Amino acid sequence: MPQTPETVEVEFISPRHLAGGGDPAWITVPLHRACGWSHGNDPLMPRVILSSPDQKTLLRLEPDPDGQWWTLHHAPTPDRPAWYASFGARTPVEIIAAFTDALAAPDTAATAWADPYEPLRQTGWSPATGADGLASPNETVYVQRLGVDEPGPWFVxxxxxxxxxVWQARFGEHTPPYLIAAFTAALVDPSPVPRTGSPRSLPTRDPDLVTRSHREVPAVQVASALEERVQALAARRAGPATSPSAPRPPLPRNGRSR
Structure with missing residues (x-):
């Protein structure tokens, strides 16, 4: 079906952990507009820095060919030492957003998860061969917490x-478990994630590992997806959550690949 100016060709990809990184605005714009995080962008540097309203959390997005592109540092509090989280460039923004949303706008559904392994067990993950932790059914993702006598950091x-x-997420040993659980729950969400732009951004196009479906989507729907997400996060932050529900898979902004 030929594309018209009124539509945008969107590719829906599953499993989401192999969908590529996507548009960073899916994380940064809602934090700024819905949750009041301030930005300290340097127009001469290819990086974004956001700080939470209480100045306890700093999120940095900085392209680094040899390291993690996303890093988040949280200052110590009376009941918890300082902690960190970081994410590689190809970590899908939808999965990172589950973590940052739970931090910036916690709700009862998010904090209910006390064990980051539990969402994985409920979706058929099994103990990894020859190591601690759990592996996905197709063995492309591995979640592990280091440490025996004393719990250590987490690695996805x-x-x-x-x-x-492809990518790695790292969480310090003092990272609140419910935040890591929000990440693992989003990791195993079976909903496909949308992407526009070149398929070369995908880590693989192997049909045995990735399912891709193309769809013509109204351009206005694509363009409004980010605004809808901002409004939804603002509403979540403003009031108590109701019963948990599965969100509709987001659509990318027009002209940007997510």
């Missing part, structure tokens, strides 16, 4: 084989 690693890393 996506690979396409022994020598083909």
């Amino acid at each position: 690693t996506t690979t396409l084989g022994q020598h083909r890393p």
Whole structure:
């Protein structure tokens, strides 16, 4: 079906952990507009820095070919030491957003998860061969917490084989478990995520690993997706949550790949 000016071709991809990074605005814009995080962008540097209203949390997005692109640091509080989280460039923004949303606008549904492994167990993950932690059914994702005598940091690693890393998320040992659980719950969400732009941004197009479907979507719907997300997060932050429900898979902004 030929694309018209009134429509945008969107590719819906599952599993979401192999959908590529997407548009960073899906994280940064709602934090700024819905949750009041201030930005300190330097127009001469390819980075974004956001700080929470209480100045306890700093989120940095900085392209780094040798390291994690997203880093978040939280200052110590009376009941918890300082902690951190970081995410590789190809970590899908929808999964990172589950973590940052739970931090900036916590609700009863998010804080109900006390064990980051539980969402994985409920979706058929099993103990990893020869190591601690859990692996996805297709063995492309591995979640592990280091430490035996004392609990250590968490690692979520996506690979396409022994020598083909895709992305890694890291959480310090003092990161609140409900935030990591929000991340793992989003990781196993079966809903496909939308992407526009070149398929070359995908880590793989292997049909045995990735399901891709194309759809013509009204351009106005694509353009309004980010605004709808901002409004939804603002409403969540403003009032107590109702019963948890599965959100509709978001659509990318027009002209940007997410």
